[in-house]
Amino acid sequence: MARRPLIRTELPGPKAKAIVEEGEAWTSPSYTRDYPLVAAKGEGAWIIDPDGNEFLDMTAGIAVTSTGHCHPEIVKVIQDQAANLIHMSGTDFYYPVQGALARELAKRVPIKGGDVRVYFGNSGTEANEAAMKLARWYTGRPNFIAFLGAFHGRTMGALSLTASKPRQKERFAPFVPGVYHAYYPDAYREGSAEVALKRAIATLDDLFATVLPAEEVAGIFVEPIQGEGGYVLPPDAFLKHLRALCDKHGMLLIFDEVQSGMGRTGKLWACEHSGVQPDILTSAKGIASGLPLSAMFATSKVMSWPPGAHASTFGGNPIACATALKTIELLEREYIANAAKVGAFMLERLKQKVGHLPMVGDVRGRGLMIGVEIVLDKTTRARNPDLRNQLVMDAFAKGLLILGAGRNTIRFCPSLTVTEDEAAVAVDVFAELLESR
């Protein structure tokens, strides 16, 4: 029998409750905690709380633990590296794992023109800050285009690109000037990929024809699959169109693969599905199996800024780099293929089990990046954020960890190690929840 979530106490249980209370008392109230999960131990796709409750984790700590929680080979590499060197600052000194990781990543990242160099940071937002700075530095141009629904991070530069939720921007203005937002093609919302694509192209044309001289744009920031915006898959022709626009006007095409990258979609990078290559690509989240690390890639021609132009004390820390090297090995050995296989299985099962239900507007995804859009009505497609939020809570009560994305979507982004049995259990628990409403 497949392992199922096991809830032994009320939630949160007595031990978890004390930890939640301590967190609430001392940490920033800006953290968004949709439900009071306390993670005491992780193993593969499972989280055990301090009261012994066992949760099936379809969040991977927000799409991060690519090789599962506490993969034994990852644990070993962390222990070994920690015993040798924990920190020396790779921006001022050299150590073996940083250059080796840069080499291995550079070989695998599809940057247009090849000859790739790597800048290391600690988080997705930092990688995007670095990309923004590099794009301005290289082109000498001030402006950027990003897309409605995009999430690129929360530091001031990246936040200026982000257009996901008003709460993320409320009372933080003024932002970095020169960021213009265009429409991101959403086939479900527009009724078809063709109509969505047409609208996206038209809004870009309008921008260039009215407020934004193309020769003053440094770059276009885009997620090849929109993550926090609701797991929206654009038509391939959209990325191709952006590539052509960038080539025509000397703008840099910047792919944010912080969420979609590192094998999650069944290829190492989501952009590989479209065949479109960016000038700059950013990565974080799953890159080091849960340790803080991010990377920004560009050709050596573009990444020609001088010493001191940009750096970070912790970026490319030895333990994170060693772990990322092992992560690449494990992903290529089995888990990227697993993401493609189990992702296809899970998408199909979700379509079968919940696709017909009145509150499910759309089931979509690629690999283990799967979204279920919750609506008031299948024909009007009116969004139902309240029910979405309730379902996320109800799933927690049943021992299934899921997250929202966008205004009314539920996302499934488990570790790339997840098995078909685990995926089936997750879908079945989710389906039972929806059917009981």
Ligand SMILES: Cc1ncc(COP(=O)(O)O)c(C=O)c1O
């Ligand atoms: C596409 C994308 N870019 C950037 C970020 C920001 O990453 P971080 O939270 O590590 O700064 C996220 C986080 O969700 C993301 O999904």
